[in-house]
Amino acid sequence: MSFFTEANARTAAEVIARYPRPRSAVIPLLHLAQEQEGWVTRDAMVEIAELTGATPAEVLGTGSFYEMFRFHPVGRYVVNVCTNISCQLLGGEELLHHVEESLEVHAGGTTADGMFTVEEVECVAACTEAPCFTVNYRYFHRADPDTFDAVVDDLRAGRSPLARGAQGDDGNLPAHGTLGRLRQHIPDDRRAGVVPPEQADQEPVWLRTAPSTTSAADA
Amino acid sequence: MPEPTIVHPDGMGYIPHAAGFVANEGPKLVSGRFPYEDSYTLECALATGAYTGLRAALGRTPADVHTEVRDATLLGRGGAGFPAGVKWGFCPEDVWPRYLVVNGDESEPGTYKDRLLMERDPHQLIEGCLIACYALGLSQCFLYVRGEMALAQERLAVALNDAYEAGYVGRNICDTDFSVDITLHWGAGAYIVGEETALIESLEGNRGMPRLKPPYFPAAIGLYGRPTIVNNVETLANLPWILEHGAIAYRGYGSEASPGTRLFAVSGHVVRPGVYEVEQGVTTYRDLIYGPNFCRGIREGNELKAFIPGGASAPWFFEEQLDLSLEARDIGAAGSMLGSGAIVVMDHTTDVVKACLRIVRFFARESCGKCSPCREGTSWEEKILERILDGHGRPSDLDLLLDIGDNISPGPYPVAAHGAAGLDAVPFPPLQTTICPLGPSSVAPITSALRRFRSEFEARITRHEGIPVRSAPVVDGDPA
Ligand SMILES: Cc1cc2nc3c(=O)[nH]c(=O)nc-3n(C[C@H](O)[C@H](O)[C@H](O)COP(=O)(O)O)c2cc1C
Ligand code: SF4
Ligand code: FES
DSSP: OOSSOHHHHHHHHHHHTTSSSGGGGHHHHHHHHHHHHSSOOHHHHHHHHHHHTOOHHHHHHHHTTSTTOOSSOOOSEEEEEEOSHHHHHTTHHHHHHHHHHHHTOOTTOBOTTSSEEEEEEOOOSOGGGOSOEEETTEEEOSOOHHHHHHHHHHHHTTOOGGGGTOOOSSSOOOOTTOOOOSOOOOOGGGOOOOOOGGGOOSOOHHHHHTTTTHHHHHO | OOOOOOOOTTSSOEETTEEEEEOOSSOOSSSTTTTSTTTTSHHHHHHTTTTHHHHHHHTSOHHHHHHHHHHHTOBOSSSSOOBHHHHHTTSOTTOOOEEEEEEEOOOSTTOOSHHHHHHHOHHHHHHHHHHHHHHHTEEEEEEEEOTTOHHHHHHHHHHHHHHHHTTSSBSSGGGSSOOBEEEEEEOOSOGGGGSHHHHHHHHTTSOOOOOOSSSSSTTTSOGGGSOEEEEEHHHHHTHHHHHHHOHHHHTTSBOSSSBSEEEEEEEESBSSOEEEEEETTTOBHHHHHHOTTTTOSBGGGOOEEEEESSSTTSOOBOGGGTTOBSOHHHHHHTTSOOTTSEEEEEETTOOHHHHHHHHHHHHHHHOOSSSHHHHHHHHHHHHHHHHHHTTOOOTTHHHHHHHHHHHHSOSSOOBOOBGGGTBOOBOSOOOOSSSSTHHHHTHHHHHHHHHHHHHHHHHHHSOOSOOOOOOSOOOTTOOO
């Protein structure tokens, strides 16, 4: 029994082919596994180990270093509230407090209905837009308790809250685990060629020939 | 060329689709495309001159392109401010392949610019990567984006797909012999991965822990043990402009030692917080915080208490440092750093003990644990500050904090001058007993805040009311 779905197995193979060494694909594949299940299961780690030439323990060793990977189920929506310095100065802690009170769950916990997991997080690079929070890594800037309540109402009603000013893509907020949904895809006829470092030990050709093709470059 | 869709709904100069970016007066070398609503598409990018710098580069020899960048004195925008052209020269000759790793892990508290550059103008970044690869013979590029930035990941994925399709990335770029693959990669949440050797470890599929130095630059030994150039997103985003207009034009902006512009994120208690493209060297902190073209002063007419001049790792500045210009060298001599271009402004209502604890807690949480002065020291700093804030502090705690700091970073720690108290500045950088500068960074808020506001810490420690006494003996759960 394989862990990845057929489509995800194809994506995994494509991801691995983008690296000179398969081990480099451990983190991208952990993301793919989390996208499939919402969290990282044991089966996922065993399969990722096989695909990347690592041991399952090494996959867990790497994965457990990074806070985005979850090794237990979490809510469908992970709410990250920033309380770092710029947000703290403008009410980030009060916002977190409101989130905890209104969802009746402490930071780190998940609501009983499995809808929301709340986290207090470090700076998410939106400091001029403080205070801010993210839902499944989609940003809500200059937020106050009302913004948050409206987002929760939307999600509970099955509407996407991205229309409320989050930085969105197609306006739909995916379940936890899905990050960028549009993936990189390198067409075979455009690929320069990814090989292990041992097989690329020559000076690249353009260092010797350039700019003999000046006219083409000007075209 | 299509007109940019600048909208000023609130008269503040913000652009709705580029959150926080302020289209103020001044040269726009890297943010020029931001006001276009569809700036991230290949169509808009090409209509506004994208890949012109790449074509200019391809018409010259790689060595020539390297020289142009060296002459421009393009200072690294990731934190250390090392000139890119010089760093590029550290690759050993005749060791192949060489790699480029783009540092898009932006997570220094206060810092917000790389995310904008990736979301708003992915083609400018891709073009910058290509120019670097061409100049140095780098055969593959890894674009390491912070894991939490879903939109940036999407924008870059689409931009790369389009650029591959259009012949700007991949095999025989623009019909030349130049071929390079760009691999989009993203992290999974760890501040320390922004440190360049930790970034490489992470890219190799490992826990993101910094490597022992030397070598001091991964240009010597980097990804898969091969020469690797690590550059910040903003650093690379400057390359298209430099190649299109030349080093001399670039040096026409900013100062002699720090040419060009930088994106500064000004956050906290100002009237108009935002991300501004600012000429380096010639602009002062006072201009930025109070200038009508920039942040327009402290909110509600409040007084300035302190400001962090270069990200959470930087020692704090105060009123008397306001007239320093954004010049790395001068700021270093004055006891802090320009760092990642992040300015955090605190007005007189700020509780400095709380602010100090919050920053220290960040470093304690993000310490990778590889070396003990940082792993143990940062968590003790946090515990002690926490008990002071909770009213359980001991009179000896303030000296204890400084002592722990001294174990992480020996000697006088960099700090700003305090004229009124007759105290001089201690210049940057700090010494370290640790593998990387994360540990020493945790000392910055402590020494900065204690030197200026010791009485605020003491007030927390000195009790004014009686200590409550437990009224009944503990019976439940008695281990005996
Ligand atoms: C703890 C720590 C965190 C860092 N985080 C980042 C970061 O998020 N982004 C970045 O570009 N550089 C970061 N740096 C600096 C990098 O190590 C490196 O100097 C930089 O990416 C080099 O690029 P530049 O020369 O173009 O600035 C960090 C350094 C340290 C010590
Ligand atoms: S100083 Fe801290 S973060 Fe840096 S290597 Fe040591 S333990 Fe890790
Ligand atoms: S401090 Fe909250 S986003 Fe930076």
